[in-house]
Each structure stands twice: as C-alpha cells, then as structure tokens.
Amino acid sequence: MLMLQSPLTRKLAAYVALSGADLETLARLHRRRRSFQSGHELIHEGQGRASAFILSEGWAYSYKLLPDGGRQIVDFHIPGDFLGLRSILFRTADHSIEAITRIEATEVLAPDILDAFAEAPRLATAVLWAASRDEAVVVEHLVNVGRRSAEERMAHFLLELGARLALVGAGDRTGFDCPLTQYHLADALGLSAVHVNRVLRHLREEGLVTFRNGRVDFDDFDRLKKVAAFDTGYLDQDGPLLR
C-alpha cells in the first residue's frame, strides 16, 4: 500500500487501474534510491550506457546545448516523472538532465524495464502512456515557441506546470511552489531574461498570475486559462481511463 504514495504510482493511476502485481513490479523499479545535490548533472548528451531515473522528490530539467553555446530547455521534471527514459533505450543520450533542487530519485537500468514489461504488460502500456504524455508536453513547448506570443506562452507554461504538479499532489488552482529562475524560463520559452521579467510583470499587473519568492500564485485562474487558450486534454490526466 505504501507504493500508492509514490508520485509515479499516483501519476500512472491517472491512466490505468494498477493491479497488486503491477504495484509489486513498480515497487521493484524503485529499489535503487539515489540523492543528488542541486546542479548535479544526471545525464550528459552523448553519454553511452546512461541510467534512467524515476524522480520522487525535487525538480530537474532536460536540455540541449547548441554548438554556439545556446541552450534550449526541453522540459522541467517534477516528482513522478521519468528522467532519461530515452537514454537507456538509445545507444547514447540525446539530451542532458540536471537537478535544479536537491532531488531524490531511483535509478532504473535497461534490463529492469525489460523485466518489468515481461511481468506486467499493463504496466508497459502505462509507461508508454507516460512517455506519450511527455511527448505531448514537448509538442506544446514547440507550439509555444513557434506560434504563441510571449504572454500566451508564459501563461500556458505556468498553467501546464500547475496541472502536472496537481496530478502528484503538489499544486492546485491557487498555485504551486516553484524553484525556477528567470533564466530557466527564458531558455525554455525562447525569450531573454529581461523579456521574461517584463512579461511576468505584465501578467501580475493584469491580475492574472504572480511569480515571486519561489511561488506561483494564480490570481485569476479562469482568466489566465483564457489568455493561454489552455486545454488540459493533452495531459490526459482526468482519472483512470483503463480499468
């Protein structure tokens, strides 16, 4: 029953009603506990034989560096997320992952995944669902950078984080604790730090959302959703679908 408390279990339960055997298999994936300091690089782009991790506490981010030194942040990771699942399936990691806060995670190796899938095919479907959801989030980040104005993309991004955190019990309609800096936001949203600052001030002055002292407060959740044209459909998290 303890496993029902793990953020990954809680997240997968939004998709599939997990059986006792599924939960046991999932528990075995949580064997190798690790702690990392803020700033620790868990996975380095180009690295072979990388491990994957299941994040249980803290925040991390995945990114790619460009030859000219530019950085594109692909996504932020919160409890319940896989870190570097692609890296254990691929020959070499195609992106880097770094801890933003101190984190608690469990290390997962490629054979663990194969064993888990052989034991629990429904769990395999749930992991594919979680990977698909990660992809849907990256797709929205592409739409953010490609098609949304600076304010729309900031609003969309903060609402997305809030919805993802709510699924694992770390946020609600009032807001969430957020360790990100303006540099993180800038490199995720394709804006400069100065621009991020201006956009956040504008959203605050409009009475929509306030990001200050490590906390995001949704001052007017419904109006913010309208500004961002935010629809949670792509997060697919409204209660177990597969029973």
Add this chain to the structure above:
Amino acid sequence: MLMLQSPLTRKLAAYVALSGADLETLARLHRRRRSFQSGHELIHEGQGRASAFILSEGWAYSYKLLPDGGRQIVDFHIPGDFLGLRSILFRTADHSIEAITRIEATEVLAPDILDAFAEAPRLATAVLWAASRDEAVVVEHLVNVGRRSAEERMAHFLLELGARLALVGAGDRTGFDCPLTQYHLADALGLSAVHVNRVLRHLREEGLVTFRNGRVDFDDFDRLKKVAAFDTGYLDQDGPLLR
C-alpha cells in the same frame, strides 16, 4: 518472412533483433489495411476513441491549430511510423493528422496494443523505443524553432528526413523524393513561405542542397551536415542494439 519487408519491421529491427514470435505479433498488428486519399484527415484534435495507424506507404503530417488560425506542424510521417499512437492511449486526440499523399496504412486499436504487449514484451520495448524516437524528433524541432537560424533549421530538417527515410530504404546520401510544399516547410519551421523560398534558394546557390520538382538532392552532404551541426545520435538508428 514477408513481414521483414514492412517498413515498421525494418525500423524496429534497428533497435531490437525480433524473434519469430515477435514478428508474428507484429504481423497481427498489420491486419486492418486501409487506403486514404491525399488530404484525408485521419485524426482530428479533440476526437475521442480515435484509431492509430501504422503507415506503410505515403506521407502524412501531424499538427496543432491555434485559436487564431495559425498552424504548427509537429512532424511529418513516413512509412514505418505510427500515426496517432498517443490518440489511442489518450482519452481524446491531442493533435490532428492528415495524409499528404495517397497513403496505405493499417488501423490499430487500443486492445491490439495491449494484446501485443502481453504476447511480446520485447516488442513493447521496441514500440516504446519508436515512441521515444518520435519524441526525440519533436525535441529537435523545438531546438530548430527555438535556437537555430533559418538556414540551420532547414538544413537540419532536410538531413533528418533523409536519415529517417534511409532507415526504411527510401533515401540515401544523394537525397530523397519529397512531396512537401513550401507551406508545409513554413509551418513546420516557423518561417513564412517567402522566407522558405529564400532560404532554399540560398542553400542551392551555396551548392549544399536542391529541393525541386518533388526531389531533395544533397549536393554536398558533408558540408550540409556541418552547416546544420547535424548528428544522427538522436535518431538512434545505427543497427540493432538489443539482441
């Protein structure tokens, strides 16, 4: 043995050495053959109970429409690709998919995936690998739009298509047949059609690549790779990894 010829089988074989049982399971996924005309919408954003498809011939593309009528093309799909795998796992489709050419595909329903995973866990891992590769491609499109110049992103995009087509036997270092229009390129790369035209002319005049009459010719493959800083690592397609 016929299944060895299917583009999906060929693609998955880049990751996993498929057993006879895996191949039989894969063959059963290819039961419901469908043909669609160019322009047919296979999946519509927001649609419930969508089917997924395995593309065996022709090209399609996935996209999202914005409230203001803007379109962000997320990816183009070629033989061997899943279309809308997320749509059968999710309650509602989070994106739309349309045929660019006449296509041949097989329809896959959610229970087919569950059954296939229960029968062949290695195949489950291979499908997760293919989904991860799709995600890695979307990540590169995010880097394209977020961090690369118009010429770098065009060069990167054409090299990526070439590498993906080569994996299923439809392209090589000299180039590939390409049914895309400048409007497709514009909406994928976050450029205007006029800008696409200018960038393509510049790349052609530089002796790097020529896109004309439905054909992309790599005039100087190695120099083009340098311009794009293109590294195929994220496509993870250099021979079976898992034996």
